[in-house]
Amino acid sequence: MNFKDSYKKDNENIKPRKEVVLSLSNKMKSYNESRVRKKSKFNYKVAFSIVAALLIVSVLVFAKEKLEFNNMLANKDSNNIVENQSQENESSNSEYNKTNDNIKEEPIKKGIYVPKQQLGVIDPNVQACRVATLVYKGRIYTMGGTELSLEEGKALMDKKIGVTWDLINEIKDNGTSAGYVDLETLKDFASFGEGDEVYTVNGYDENFRLITYTKNEYGEFISLWECLNDFILADGSDVFGTMNIKNNIENATWETFNNWNYGTLDEKEVSIDDTLNNFIDSMYKGTPYSLEDEELRNELFNKESNYSSGEEYFEANEERQKFIFLKMKDGTKVEIRLFKEGYIYYSGLNFAFKIDEESFNNMWNKLTI
Template sequence: MILSFIRSKHFWLIIGVVAAGLFILIGGIIYIQASNDQISDQISTYNDVAVVPDEPGVKLPVIKLPETKNFRNATMIGLIYYNGKVYTQTDTEIAPERAKDLLGEKLGTAKGNIEGWDTQDENDIEFASTIHKADVYTVNGYDKDFRIMTLAEQNGMVSPAFYERLNDIFVRDGGDFFGRFNIKGNVVGARYQSYSEWNNSMDQYHPIKDMDLINTLVDQLYHANLLSREIVGDALGDFRNDDKYRRLIIQLSDGTEVNLKIIRNGYINYGFAEVYFIIDSEMFWKLWQVMQPI
């Protein structure tokens, strides 16, 4: 009886239905997996502002001291090697008269000897730098694993500079990044420059009086989506011009001034960090309209 049933049309009809169902199920699973694999590469635009799905995070690549004695010919970035990490010059500044308020514990002295570091023993690598010799300090109110500073005095002139470690870290959202800057709740002012004004080092700034707008921006930056520079790729285009680029300076109560690059197609970037921040498109355009060239 069983053999007769196997040979019947009903048996093969059932087998065909089951096989078709399995084919659809497997195909659906493959499609879903492929969609998940590609989601980090999806960028759509709305009114020329980037919109991206939530992402698990971005790993900011490690910066290593190069294995060469001609390092100064390879880069112009100011950096200090401290506690096994590389700290680079930043887009946060402070006026000389406020710098001593943030001066913390002395950590050591930058050596200005980066060219020959690879020929020295491990103990000599600490505080190797591309900058001239200068005392290195912690910064009051900030984690030394994130920010350190130098303070040089000559002929009564004080020259402060911050160095930050924004490499070899994992950031899940804007809060993981901007939370280190102590921006939220400490904004006291904001101003901006066009690309030409910034690029030509012009001492010309335009104040932003709407502090509600700036504080809303800060709130959104703390929850911003992230895109690595590698993913953004050519989407930025040639933005280094007055039509597509602004420099926003957010002034904080401790005297620090955080400089952000605002790019017209919806991206925000800081310093040399290999990551771009995406905020709400409506909020972005409100900010962009305020920062029109004068």
């Protein structure tokens, strides 16, 4: 399993033992030199999350400056509730409306502003975790928690819109005064690697998903990229709706926490019935909660330091986490993480969704060995 496949699985913070970090650093170095896929008995899914969280500098950060969105100012707080300011706008726009009677303003959506991500400048002498990144039209795309085979990916490739170029020099010495790379000045399709062909994705908005394709001496590679920032989040439909999940499932499977964590291929079939359909409906209606809330984050993602041994950590999470995989008719496969507390989580988004208790419990009880 390579770096890309491992990273996209999860991004929670878990405190590692020193020997884990050292071993993983060596594995990432080996990957960057060869780009050859290798198998290992290592705990990849948790371990790469550990490295991303604990290495000294991360090149991906959220923007802190104030950003304008649909005639409103969304402040730097990612939990800022964006309201419909119709009363405020009514007087200021009255003169405009007199001469534009046939033009109606679209209602402004109420929700939480998910801030735009930026690339932080790094010291070239400091080793940093290179998060898989694609920059297009000043926005950052990262590898999502959506699996896709080579054949299915090729079928989804639509219009070729460019080729990637390596932006490593930009994050070393071309930063703004705020310590960020100026994304707006970057030529499109900046990434950590050059020569990947970039395509739009059949059936999806390019503002949400793109595909890259590479063919070299090691084989052919497909990567699906997602932009899950710089938008208004009102409920789960703003995320799961863009994935075309509802009424589009070909099959569903699930697995336990430990099987997922160790990469054991032991997915069990889930019947597509009212229980699953009601669960998906609840996903679309789910209420988002920011994982910047430390109390919630600790409740959901228990850190290894909370336990006297690694065995206790895995045993505890085996009881309170499950994973369901929804494969769409177009081949995309979405991984949803379930927490016994009634939350669901999609990797790549710094939010968890609280969903209807009855629908959640029915689904949780259905996922039994």
